[in-house]
Amino acid sequence: MLLVIAYSRGARQTLRNVCRAHEDSVVRQFGRVALFDETEFGAFQALRLREKHDENVQIERTRPFNEFAAVSPEVREAAAAYESRETPSVPYEQFADGTDLPSTESMKGSPL
Amino acid sequence: MICRIGDVVRRGRVVSVKQDVDPTAVAAAVRADDTDPDAPVAVTAPSQTTVHEQVGCIHPGMGLRTRTALARAARTRGLTTPYDDQLQETRESLAALDMEDESTASYRRELAETTADIERLQEEVAAARGRLQARREQGLDTTAAAEELEDAIRRLSEAETSASAIRQQLDRTRAAARGRRDTRDRRLRLEDRVANLERRARAHLVDHLHEAFATTVPEVPVGEADTPPDGNAFETDAVTAALAIARLAVLSAPVVLDCDRFDSPVRAYEWLDAPVIYL
Numbered sequence: 001m002l003l004v005i006a007y008s009r010g011a012r013q014t015l016r017n018v019c020r021a022h023e024d025s026v027v028r029q030f031g032r033v034a035l036f037d038e039t040e041f042g043a044f045q046a047l048r049l050r051e052k053h054d055e056n057v058q059i060e061r062t063r064p065f066n067e068f069a070a071v072s073p074e075v076r077e078a079a080a081a082y083e084s085r086e087t088p089s090v091p092y093e094q095f096a097d098g099t100d101l102p103s104t105e106s107m108k109g110s111p112l
Numbered sequence: 113m114i115c116r117i118g119d120v121v122r123r124g125r126v127v128s129v130k131q132d133v134d135p136t137a138v139a140a141a142v143r144a145d146d147t148d149p150d151a152p153v154a155v156t157a158p159s160q161t162t163v164h165e166q167v168g169c170i171h172p173g174m175g176l177r178t179r180t181a182l183a184r185a186a187r188t189r190g191l192t193t194p195y196d197d198q199l200q201e202t203r204e205s206l207a208a209l210d211m212e213d214e215s216t217a218s219y220r221r222e223l224a225e226t227t228a229d230i231e232r233l234q235e236e237v238a239a240a241r242g243r244l245q246a247r248r249e250q251g252l253d254t255t256a257a258a259e260e261l262e263d264a265i266r267r268l269s270e271a272e273t274s275a276s277a278i279r280q281q282l283d284r285t286r287a288a289a290r291g292r293r294d295t296r297d298r299r300l301r302l303e304d305r306v307a308n309l310e311r312r313a314r315a316h317l318v319d320h321l322h323e324a325f326a327t328t329v330p331e332v333p334v335g336e337a338d339t340p341p342d343g344n345a346f347e348t349d350a351v352t353a354a355l356a357i358a359r360l361a362v363l364s365a366p367v368v369l370d371c372d373r374f375d376s377p378v379r380a381y382e383w384l385d386a387p388v389i390y391l
Contacts, residue, residue, distance in 0.1 A: 007296035009303050032300075055215065055289070056296065 003060040004046050006032040011053035018045050035062070070112050074102050113157035113366050113387055126381045127366070128390045135370040135391055139169030142365055142389070157387065160365035161188050167358040171370035171391075176350040178357070179318050182325055185361035186317035193316040199309045206302045209295060216289055219282040226275040233268040240264045321360060328356040333383070335372040358384050 006012040012032040019029045025042050027035040036042035038061070049057045067076055078101045082092055093104055115127045117138075122128075129138070133153060141155040143164065148154065160168060166181035240261040247254045329345040332352045345353070351371050358367055363386035370391040374380035377390035 007293060007300060009300065009307070012300075055292070058289075058293065 001027055001038050001062045002036040002042050002046050003058075003062050004034045004036060004049060005058040005060075006049075006053070006056065007058065008053060008056040011049065011056040014049055014052060015057075018049065074100075075107060078102055113155060113389075115157075115366075115389055116154045118152060125387045126377045126390065127388070128377045133391065135169050135171045135368050138389055138391070139164075139368045142168060142368065155366065155389070157366050158364040161361075161363070163188055163357070163361045164363065164365050164367075167354040167361065167367065168363075168365065169368045169370075170351055170354045170358065171368075172351060174350050174354065176354050178346050178353050179314060181354070181357045182321050182360075183314040183317035185357045186321045188362040189321075189360070191317055191320055193313040195309045195313040195316065199306065199313060202302055202305050202309060206299065206306060209299050209302070211295060211299065212292070216282060216285045219278060219285055223275065223278045223282055226271060226278055229271045230268065230275060233264065233271055237261070237264045237268050324360055325356060328359055329353065332356050332359075333373045355384070358386060361386075363387070 004015060006015045015032060015034055016029075019026045019034055022041075022045060025037045025039065025045060027037060029035075036046055046057075046059045050059060078096065081101065082095055085095055095101070096103055113123065113125070113127065115122050115129070115138075117129055117131050117133055120131070137153050138155065141151065141153040142157055143160055144155075145159075161184070163181060163184035166176060166184060240257070240263075244254055244257040244261050247257050326345040329348050329352060332355045334352070345356075348356075351373070355371075355373065363384070366387035366389045367384060368389045368391065369377075369380055374383065374390075377388055380390060381388045
């Protein structure tokens with residue numbers, strides 16, 4: 001999908017107008033952020049906004065997230081284990097300390 | 113004021129214009145800072161306040177944002193609001209924001225082009241490798257084919273090097289763009305805040321003048337063809353509302369009048385208590 005973010009009042013207004021006029025090409029809209037269909041038409045609308053508002057419009061391309069393909073099992077298991085912890089107030093670092101769970105630092109240093 | 117239309121020059125607080133001129137052109141001349149000696153209409157008069165934009169030119173067919181005009185009229189009477197200090201502070205913070213632009217588009221384009229080159233060159237390398245292999249298997253001379261392969265590999269490696277340089281440059285500009293977006297975020301928040309404060313200030317000012325406006329509207333002289341206003345003062349016609357607001361405002365710049373509401377230009381001047389250019 002195409003992630004479109006408005007950074008000015010004018011750009012936000014145009015984004016809202018575009019979303020209203022082309023509901024079928026808009027996957028989601030939150031305030032000044034919208035997700036457009038990944039079609040040429042979605043790109044056309046995003047580029048129109050960029051043309052009109054220049055750098056006040058940010059366009060990024062998102063891709064579907066498959067945690068079973070993109071993420072190692074250790075990280076998935078760590079998330080599951082941490083969310084089922086018995087003491088809610090324990091920070092993850094402490095929770096992972098002395099276990100096989102990956103550390104915050106090691107995860108930060110490993111791009112997907 | 114001094115009002116010149118064509119070759120005719122008139123002076124005084126009340127100027128009556130006999131020629132057929134566009135009222136908006138006269139109003140524009142009132143608002144202009146410099147008088148152009150060659151312009152068909154020129155007016156030298158005290159400078160206008162913002163309310164002049166709304167009620168400085170009153171003619172049938174005019175539009176009027178009544179609440180905005182009324183709020184601005186309130187300002188000419190020296191009215192302030194509890195939001196003014198905050199408004200000024202927020203406007204100052206907004207003006208102090210340093211916004212600079214550097215587009216990342218050129219890098220994106222270069223990277224896309226180089227990536228396409230790389231794909232094409234990879235195919236060339238594969239083809240050259242295939243040709244060399246074939247000649248070798250057939251026991252033919254491989255000198256030329258080996259040179260071709262070497263050449264293709266060299267061009268591919270060059271393209272990869274430049275792609276990597278462009279990618280790094282793009283990463284750097286992207287990081288800088290992220291920083292600038294933080295500034296844009298701040299600006300948007302400040303702009304929203306200004307708009308919000310302006311709305312509240314306007315409501316405050318309108319509240320203050322609401323009653324005076326409601327009593328003035330029925331006092332506005334009506335022309336023969338006009339229906340006298342009744343009911344909600346905010347729903348009255350634009351000319352009537354504009355006249356009422358012009359009367360409530362303290363105006364030093366002349367009001368251009370092109371409406372059939374007063375017996376004489378002097379009567380209009382007296383009623384509005386403002387200099388008048390009467391068309």
